[in-house]
Amino acid sequence: xxxNFFEQVAGLKIDGNLLxxxxxxxxxxxxxxxxxxxxxxxxxxxxxxxxxELDEAFFDKLAEPVKQTKGLIxxxxxxxxxxxxxKKQPGKDGKTTTAxxxxxxxxxxxxANDTNDLFTQQPxxxxxxxxxxxxxxxQLLKAKELAKQMKYVEALAQLPxxxxxxxxxxxxxxxxxxxxxxxxxxxxxQEQFKD
Numbered sequence: 001x002x003x004n005f006f007e008q009v010a011g012l013k014i015d016g017n018l019l020x021x022x023x024x025x026x027x028x029x030x031x032x033x034x035x036x037x038x039x040x041x042x043x044x045x046x047x048x049x050x051x052x053e054l055d056e057a058f059f060d061k062l063a064e065p066v067k068q069t070k071g072l073i074x075x076x077x078x079x080x081x082x083x084x085x086x087k088k089q090p091g092k093d094g095k096t097t098t099a100x101x102x103x104x105x106x107x108x109x110x111x112a113n114d115t116n117d118l119f120t121q122q123p124x125x126x127x128x129x130x131x132x133x134x135x136x137x138x139q140l141l142k143a144k145e146l147a148k149q150m151k152y153v154e155a156l157a158q159l160p161x162x163x164x165x166x167x168x169x170x171x172x173x174x175x176x177x178x179x180x181x182x183x184x185x186x187x188x189x190q191e192q193f194k195d
Contacts, residue, residue, distance in 0.1 A: 008059045012066050019044075023138050030054055033135050034062055046131045129167065136160055136168045140175050152183035 009018065014036065021033045021044070030051055035044035045065045047058060139160050146155035159176055162169035 011059075012063060014066065018066075021135075021138060023141070024051075031134065031138065032058065033131075033138065034066075036066065044131065044135050046134055132165055133168065136165050136172065140171070143175060143179060147179045147182055150182075150186055152179055152186060155179045156183070 012018070016036050019035045023031045025031075028050055029048060031046065031048045032054060033044040033046045045062065047054065047061060049057075139158055143155040143158040146152075146158060156176065156179055159172055159179075162172040162176075165172065
């Protein structure tokens with residue numbers, strides 16, 4: 001069977017890593033989360049639909065958020081460069097300006113030109129929280145399944161960083177402790193059978 005999946009991915013012209021996580025439930029509903037890893041703390045884009053619906057619309061729905069995210073990353077990179085440049089320039093009194101007071105004409109121009117990016121179109125906070133919760137729940141479920149298969153190292157690696165998801169950090173840490181305890185018991189049993 002031939003698909004054009006990777007041609008579609010190449011058409012997105014992604015600079016960085018595109019992490020795609022796919023979860024399918026028993027009813028055939030698929031949840032796909034996609035995240036540009038270079039973006040840092042930007043939450044993943046989450047799509048939930050049946051497989052044939054994803055086949056028809058996934059890349060169309062993914063293209064615009066990826067474009068906006070790339071713009072955000074570029075804007076952040078430009079902002080950091082300009083901020084560093086502003087720190088090095090002396091102020092009116094001959095002293096070097098600080099990061100909190102530095103505003104250059106270039107920064108203002110960048111802000112004026114960015115009328116169609118993520119800064120002007122803020123996503124709904126409740127939607128972001130829901131997407132983060134869905135992502136964490138998905139990762140916890142995968143970790144649980146791996147732990148059931150006694151793949152404890154992989155299960156621990158599957159868990160999200162609690163610092164990135166403070167609303168669910170207790171749940172993540174509890175699952176981490178549970179899996180770690182299972183790993184320790186498993187390791188002890190392996191040692192006993194080696195003797």
